[in-house]
Amino acid sequence: MTQVAEHTDRAQYQADIDTLAAADTNDTLSALRDAGAEKFSEMDFPHYKEEAWRHTNIKPILKSTFRTHIGASSASVTTDDLAAHSYTKDGLVEVVLVDGIFSSELSSLDTLPDGVVISSLATSEASMDLLGELVNYTNAFVALNTALVQDGVCITVEKNTQVDVAVHILYVTTGQANTATHPRNVIVAGESSEFNVIESYVGLNDESETLTNGVCEIVVGDNAKVTRHKVVSEGASAHHLMTTQVTLGRDSRFNAFAMTLSGQTVRNELCVKMTGPGGHCDLNGLYLNDGDRVIDNALFVEHASAKCYSRMGYKGVLDGNSTANFTGMVLVPQDSQQTDSDQLNNNLLLSDKAVIDTKPQLEIFADDVKCTHGATIGAFPPELIFYFQSRGMDPLTAHGILTYGFAAEVVDAIEVEPLKERLADYVFTKYSPN
Amino acid sequence: MLHVNNFHVNVEDTEILRGLDLTVNAGEVHAIMGPNGSGKSTLAQALAGHDAYEVTDGTATFLDNDLTEMPPEERARLGLFLAFQYPVEIPGISNAYFLQSSLNEVRKSHGLDELDALEFQELLAQKMELVNVPMHFADRNVNEGFSGGEKKRNEILQMAVMEPKLAILDETDSGLDIDALRIVSEGINNLRDPERAFVLVTHYQRLLDYVKPDFVHVLYQGRIVKSGGPELALELEEKGYDWIREMNPA
Numbered sequence: 001m002t003q004v005a006e007h008t009d010r011a012q013y014q015a016d017i018d019t020l021a022a023a024d025t026n027d028t029l030s031a032l033r034d035a036g037a038e039k040f041s042e043m044d045f046p047h048y049k050e051e052a053w054r055h056t057n058i059k060p061i062l063k064s065t066f067r068t069h070i071g072a073s074s075a076s077v078t079t080d081d082l083a084a085h086s087y088t089k090d091g092l093v094e095v096v097l098v099d100g101i102f103s104s105e106l107s108s109l110d111t112l113p114d115g116v117v118i119s120s121l122a123t124s125e126a127s128m129d130l131l132g133e134l135v136n137y138t139n140a141f142v143a144l145n146t147a148l149v150q151d152g153v154c155i156t157v158e159k160n161t162q163v164d165v166a167v168h169i170l171y172v173t174t175g176q177a178n179t180a181t182h183p184r185n186v187i188v189a190g191e192s193s194e195f196n197v198i199e200s201y202v203g204l205n206d207e208s209e210t211l212t213n214g215v216c217e218i219v220v221g222d223n224a225k226v227t228r229h230k231v232v233s234e235g236a237s238a239h240h241l242m243t244t245q246v247t248l249g250r251d252s253r254f255n256a257f258a259m260t261l262s263g264q265t266v267r268n269e270l271c272v273k274m275t276g277p278g279g280h281c282d283l284n285g286l287y288l289n290d291g292d293r294v295i296d297n298a299l300f301v302e303h304a305s306a307k308c309y310s311r312m313g314y315k316g317v318l319d320g321n322s323t324a325n326f327t328g329m330v331l332v333p334q335d336s337q338q339t340d341s342d343q344l345n346n347n348l349l350l351s352d353k354a355v356i357d358t359k360p361q362l363e364i365f366a367d368d369v370k371c372t373h374g375a376t377i378g379a380f381p382p383e384l385i386f387y388f389q390s391r392g393m394d395p396l397t398a399h400g401i402l403t404y405g406f407a408a409e410v411v412d413a414i415e416v417e418p419l420k421e422r423l424a425d426y427v428f429t430k431y432s433p434n
Numbered sequence: 435m436l437h438v439n440n441f442h443v444n445v446e447d448t449e450i451l452r453g454l455d456l457t458v459n460a461g462e463v464h465a466i467m468g469p470n471g472s473g474k475s476t477l478a479q480a481l482a483g484h485d486a487y488e489v490t491d492g493t494a495t496f497l498d499n500d501l502t503e504m505p506p507e508e509r510a511r512l513g514l515f516l517a518f519q520y521p522v523e524i525p526g527i528s529n530a531y532f533l534q535s536s537l538n539e540v541r542k543s544h545g546l547d548e549l550d551a552l553e554f555q556e557l558l559a560q561k562m563e564l565v566n567v568p569m570h571f572a573d574r575n576v577n578e579g580f581s582g583g584e585k586k587r588n589e590i591l592q593m594a595v596m597e598p599k600l601a602i603l604d605e606t607d608s609g610l611d612i613d614a615l616r617i618v619s620e621g622i623n624n625l626r627d628p629e630r631a632f633v634l635v636t637h638y639q640r641l642l643d644y645v646k647p648d649f650v651h652v653l654y655q656g657r658i659v660k661s662g663g664p665e666l667a668l669e670l671e672e673k674g675y676d677w678i679r680e681m682n683p684a
Contacts, residue, residue, distance in 0.1 A: 382485075387522045389506035390482050390515075391536040391592065392543070401535060405526025405575075412526070 013040070016068040017147050023070070029121065029149055032131055036146025043140040053139075055325040055357045056267050056296040061239050066180035066211040068148050073099035075174035077204070079106065085202045085233070087168045090418035092198070093118070094168045100181035101151045115161030116195075121152040121184060130154065130186045134217035134245065138271065142243050145182040145215045152184030155197070159190035159221070166196035166416045173212060175205020175235055183214040183242075189224040191249075196227045198419055201242075203235025203263070210235065214242035222249035222276065228256045229419060234263030236291075243269040250276025250305070257414055258285040258314075259423060260295050267296040277307035285314035286410040288430065289322035289354070296325040303336040306366075312343040315410050317403060317431075318354035326358040328373065334365040343373035348406050350379075350399075400433035407431070435460050435631050436481075436600055440492035443473075443480045450476040452656035453492065458600065461628040465642055465667060466635045468653035469675040474635045475519060477653070478604040482516035483509050496600065511543040513599030517589040517606050524576035529588065530558060532576045533595045540596060561594040565621035583614035590621040601625070602633045607641035619644030639671040654678050 017037045021030070045062055046053035077098050079086070088094050088108045095118055096106035102120035109118060121131075137143050153169050171183050189195045201212055212234060220226045234240045240263045248254055258268045272281050287295040301310045312328045326345045343360040360373035380402050388398030407427045414420040436458040443451035450473045458464055468474050480487040481494065483506030494501040496514055524532065537557075538548040549557065558572060567587050577585050586606050593601050603622070607615055622632065622645050634641060642650070642664065650666040651658045659682050660666065670677070 384522050384524065386484055386506060387518070387524070390510055390518075391532070391596070392507050392510040392539040393535060394505070394507045394539075397535070397539065401527055401532070402524070405524060408526045 012065045012067055013144060013148070016070065019070055020148065020150070028124070033147055033149060036143050036149065039137050039143035040140060040147045043137070043143050045140045052298055052327065055323075057294055057323075058241075058265070061211060061241070061265060064178060064209055064211075066178055068180045068182065069099045069101070071150070072101045073174055075099065075176065077103070077106065077172060077174060081204060082106065082170065082172065085170060085172070085200055087198070087418050092166050092168045092418065094170060095153050096170045096172065097151065097153070097183065098172050099174055099179070100171070100183055102153070111165060113161075113163055113165060115158040115193075116163055116167070117156045118167065119154050121154050121186070122150060124154045130188060131184075131217070134186065134219065134247070135215070136245050136271070138243055138245075138269070141213050141241050142215055145184060145213050148180075148182045149184045150182070152186070154185075155187045155195075157189040157193040157195045157224075160192045161190065162194040163196065166198055166419075168198045168200065170200045170202065171212070171214075173201075173203045173205070173210050173235065173238065175203055175208045175210055175238075177208035178210070180211040180213060183212060185214075185216040187217070187226065187228075188219045189221050189226045191221040192223045193221065194225045196416060198229040198231065198416065200231045200233065201240060202233045203238045206236035208235070208237060209264075210238045212238065212240045212242070214240075216242065216244040218244065218246040218254070220246065220248045220252040220254050223251045224249065225253040226255070227415070228254070229414065229416065230256070230258045230268065231419075231423075232260045232263055232266050232268070234266065236262060236264065238263050239265040241265075241267045244271065246270070246272045246281075248272065248274045248276070248279040248281060251278035252276070252280070254281040256281070256283045257410070258283075258297060259410075260285075260287040260297075261426065263293065265294045267298065269298045271300045271302075272310070273302045273304050274308040274310065276305050279305060279308040281310045283310070283312045283314075284410055284413060286407055287314070287316045287324055288407065288427070289316065289324050290319040292321045294323045298325075298327045300329045301331070301341070303330065303332045303339045303341070306335060306337045306339065308336070309340040311341070312345070312360070313410070314345045315406065316345075316347045316356060317350065317407055318347065318356055319350040321351070321353045323355045324357070326356070326360070326375070328360040330362050330371065330373070332362070332364045332366050332369055332371065336366050337368040339366060339369040339371065341369070341371040345375040347375070347377045348379070348403060349377060350403065397433040400431050403431040404428055436494070436496050438481075438492070438494045441480075441494060442489065442491035443476055444488045444490050445476060445486060449490070450656055451480065454653070454657055456651070456658065458631045458633060460599070460631055462649065463626070463632045463634065463645065463647045465647040465650045466633060466653050467637070467639070467650060467667065467670060469678070470637070472653045473656045474637070474653055475604055478516055478519075478602050478633075478635050481602060482506055482514065507539070510596070511540050515593050515596055515598030515601045517586075517593060517601065517603040519604040519606075519608065521577050521585045521589055523578045523580075525578055527576055528573055529576050530555070530572040533558065533592060536592070537595055558595065561591060564624050565590050565594045566617055567591050582609045583611065586610060586614070586618055587621070590618055594621070594625055599629065600631045600633070602635065604635045605637060606634075607636055607638060615641065616644065639667045642667045652678055654682055
């Protein structure tokens with residue numbers, strides 16, 4: 001039965017791949033799509049028996065048929081529709097893509113500082129070289145994204161450029177039923193540059209089942225610093241799968257925040273490779289889950305060089321019948337001496353029926369390393385609740401405030417003020433007792 | 435204000451308080467002293483309503499309300515305050531927000547309007563000055579990363595904000611150096627009021643040099659075995675708790 005369903009599913013994807021190829025758009029992306037299509041034909045979708053996907057239930061995604069938007073979406077989106085998700089009023093540079101296609105009308109690129117180039121993938125000459133270099137087919141969804149890529153965002157930051165204003169990439173899914181988009185981002189920060197980016201994935205429709213199948217590639221040059229915030233606010237019936245591949249040069253720094261707020265199935269896969277000594281990556285995440293939703297964070301950090309530091313700090317709040325998975329894998333090869341690595345995954349279960357599967361893991365072949373990993377799952381200790389009660393607050397109020405505090409710790413570490421404020425408000429509204 | 439009669443309290447099926455009697459009136463300061471294990475903290479926690487402390491016999495009323503079946507938050511709203519011996523840390527929640535929520539719960543229960551952030555900020559600033567705590571206490575997470583002394587001072591700040599009718603201070607003086615003790619004591623003295631009563635639970639006489647009690651009680655083996663004025667504390671200091679043990683052989 002599954003076989004048949006999967007077959008049907010591939011057929012629609014293949015039909016869309018053929019349609020794009022036949023369109024002969026003279027598009028700079030077509031060579032890449034061909035390579036992706038070939039890979040896709042060779043690869044099976046991930047199976048639950050594969051360790052990295054063991055706990056991600058993608059059956060609903062494989063059983064459904066998703067037609068890929070070809071060309072610009074017919075749906076009209078106005079600035080009013082985006083008001084709740086836009087940061088232009090806060091002075092941020094904003095790139096808007098509607099159903100996967102760049103919209104110049106909705107984007108605000110006027111305040112873009114010198115030294116930064118932002119372009120739509122469909123029109124960028126430069127992006128092709130970068131895409132060809134960086135793509136790494138870790139699973140069939142990456143191949144599918146590559147085979148169906150039509151547009152996306154390419155950002156290059158010149159050497160020694162410090163970008164003070166954050167860039168917001170806003171992907172909006174209008175939510176035509178059973179459609180798929182394949183967002184693709186490439187971010188290259190040159191030597192000694194500094195750059196802040198927010199990627200938002202927003203669904204405007206909670207009813208219809210859609211698929212966002214994204215790939216993001218980030219290169220942090222030597223001595224550069226990139227802070228990347230990913231915010232998933234997909235529609236309630238939407239599926240979101242995304243693979244992010246990051247390469248760090250020597251003495252570089254990568255800070256990441258993965259904030260998953262909504263969506264039926266969300267998987268954030270983050271692969272970081274540290275290629276030179278002095279690399280530093282700090283990966284933070286927050287997932288707020290309820291209903292019967294599934295959120296999966298899969299992190300792989302490869303200490304390909306000695307003398308690098310990595311940290312993972314992910315927190316989750318699970319309510320209802322929801323499921324979350326955390327997989328953190330840190331790989332330290334034999335020559336990567338003086339590696340320093342910490343992994344921590346803390347979970348708060350608000351319901352007896354919520355499920356968390358957490359697996360912080362280490363694979364160490366070097367002998368001079370300092371690595372820790374840990375996970376916690378729990379509710380609040382009674383002593384804490386009693387303290388609130390002794391100050392006049394009932395247990396329900398105590399739980400609300402404590403849940404907010406638990407989640408706010410991740411939010412508080414964000415340095416882009418408007419994003420921090422908006423996320424803090426979101427968390428507060430979601431859990432505050434009043 | 436507080437009437438405790440023949441109070442029996444179990445912790446994990448072990449009887450700790452064995453028929454304790456205590457009456458506290460408005461404006462009075464009572465010190466309860468005793469050796470380790472005599473039941474001092476049990477009395478404080480049981481009066482505040484911790485559910486690990488099971489009242490098996492006797493009565494406790496506060497402002498004519500029966501305490502024994504009352505949830506802790508309602509006791510707090512009535513004006514009963516416990517300063518904890520070991521205040522807990524609350525990650526992610528600022529002191530200011532915690533105290534504002536706390537005060538507003540109390541105000542709501544009395545049919546008063548809640549204070550908004552700005553109004554509360556003003557009130558908090560006054561209270562911080564009154565009990566001499568630095569301004570950075572407001573924005574720091576509740577007790578997180580606080581030293582032992584800072585935690586105790588934070589309890590006094592909470593007391594100042596909540597303006598209780600009866601404050602029970604559970605070994606607030608323990609572990610304080612002399613400077614911190616002086617600041618904490620001044621805070622307490624600044625909150626003394628004809629309408630407000632204090633119960634100071636302490637192991638050491640030192641606190642009573644700074645906060646003058648009206649009554650001193652000696653708690654031993656779950657009962658008050660001796661009561662007197664401030665001079666009793668001095669006598670205890672001089673003779674030590676062995677004096678009490680000898681008078682009350684097991």
